[in-house]
Amino acid sequence: MALSPKTIHEARLKAKAKRRLRKTSSRDSGRGDSFSDNGDPSRGTNGTVPPTSPKSKLLDRKSRAGKGRGLPKKGGAGGKGVWGPPGEVYDLEEVDVKDPNYDEAQENCVYETVVPPLEEGDFEKTLTPIVQEYFEHGDTNEVAELLGELNLGSMSSGVPMLAVSLALEAKASHRELTSRLLADLCGRVLSRRDVESSFDKLLRELPDLVLDTPGAPQLVGQFIARAVKDKILSKSYLDGYKGKVDCVHARAALDRAAVLLKMGMGGLRIDNLWGTGGGQRPVTQLVREMTLLLKEYLLSGDNKEAERCLRELEVPHFHHEFVYEAIVMVLESKGEKTFKMVLQLLKFLWVSSIITVDQMRRGYERVYMDIAEINIDVPRAYFILEQFVDKSFSAGFICEKLRDLCPSRSLVQSNTFPHQLLSVSSLVSRSVCAVLAKFLW
Incomplete structure (x- = not known):
């Protein structure tokens, strides 16, 4: 049956209206408006009004629960990874006992950092650099802090033994530092029992230590005597070994300690047994020892012995004092023997x-600066100094510039030479001084 044009037109209008209705409903579904099939606004299919959520409220920060004043969160300092405005302090959050994860046993817990115990294989590897650095800076407090950070456990008795073993192969100043270290660590990091156990092990291992350090028995005996004097070993420590020692080296060490302690009762200062090495000694003491060294050299004439003694002073930064004292000794001497011997010694020390x-x-x-004062006591000081400087330059251990800085004695012979020029004569070359002297004459 053929449809009339009128019917077809009405069907097209209805289809177009339905399409418009579906399009409008999908766009405004959140506005709470819905249309029935006839295009009129109405309630939902069940007679209820659907929830409204206008687009204008999508970005609204007001609370949807009906609480709050509608202010932005965190005072406007919100955002991802932000805890609030700078300077805000948060109170401790109270524990909720109704929380399913609440554990009453954890409420009063105290958390501490646990340091694992130091393994035996890492003991020497860890402590050796600490002791060697201590030989450089000499700060016992720093060593105590470093050892306190380690969990030594039962291996704490190995600290004195390691320190003494390293000191046996070092200098006398390092042995003095080791004795001080043991005295300062006892009571803080070590106990007296640890020190006694350590010296017991040292006495047992002396046969092996002698292979590297032939004088180990005497040195260990001195360490024992110093430890008894510092009260980190009991006075009855030596008595416990009487008649019980079979090792020759251990017996020698104990005998050495007993002799030193007996001499200490007679006035020997055991606390200065090793001496004070390096720059820790007072300047006056260093000057005195250098003067004695030069006097002994003038009597013996042994260059190598003088070199050894100068090395043992362990003050390479203070060798200019040795040069100064040697030259002054030449200026104050009356014969040529001192002149030649000191010149030979300085050249030997320069070559070595x-x-x-x-x-x-x-x-x-320094001699150039003090020559004016020296000349008061030694009238021929300028003449001797000039000869000694020329010989030193000929020997090759001073440069031409240093030779030319030597004050000229011709300026001093002039009565009209201003006193002010005497103070700067050491800074003017000899050739310039000679010209000035000739001009003033």
Whole structure:
């Protein structure tokens, strides 16, 4: 049956209206408006009004629960990874006992950092650099802090033994530092029992220590005597070994300690048993020891012995004092023997690199500065100094510039020479001084 044009037109209108209705409903579904099939606004199919959520409220920060004043969260300092405005302090959050994860046993817990115990294989590897660095800086407090950070456990008795073993192969100043370290660590990091156990092990291992350090028995005996004097070993420590020692080296060490303690009762200062090495000694003591060294050299004439004694002073930064004292000794001497021997010694120490270029230069410059005062007591000081400087340059251990800085005696012979020029004569070359002297004459 054929449809009339009118019917077709009405069907097209209805289809177009339905399409418009579906499009409008999908766009405005959140506005609470819905249309029935006839296009009129009405309630939902069940007679209820659907929830409204206008687009204008999508970005609204007001609370949808009906609480709050509608202010932005965190005072406007919100955002991902932000805890609030700068300077805000949060109170401790109270524990909720109704929380399913609440555990009453954890409420009063105290958390501490647990340091694992130091393994035996890492003991020497860890402590050796600490002791060696201590030989450089000499700060016992730093060593105590480093050892306190380690969990030594039962291996704490190995600390004195390791320190003494390293000191046996070091200098006398390092042995003095080791004795001080043991005295300062006892009571803080070590106990007296740890010190006693450590010296017991040292006495048992002396046969092996002698292979590397032949004088180990005497040195260990001195360490024991010093430890008894510092009260980190009991006075009855030596009595416990009487008649019980079979090792020759251990017996020698104990005998050495007993002799030193007996001498200490007679007035020997055991607390200064090793001496004070390096720059820790007072300047007056270093000057006195250098003067004695030079006097002994003038009596013996042994260059190597003088070199050894100068090395044992362990003050390479103070060798300019040795050069100064040597030259002053030449100026104050009356014969040529001292002149030649001191010249020979300085050349020997220069060739063996004991005295550096800087130390040699500083020693000569100090003499140049003090020559005016020395000349008061030694009238021929300028003449002797000029000869000694010329010989030193000929020997090759001072440069031409240092030779030319030597004050000229011709300026001093002039009565009209101003006193002000005497103070700067050490800074003017000899050739310039000679010209000035000739002009003033």
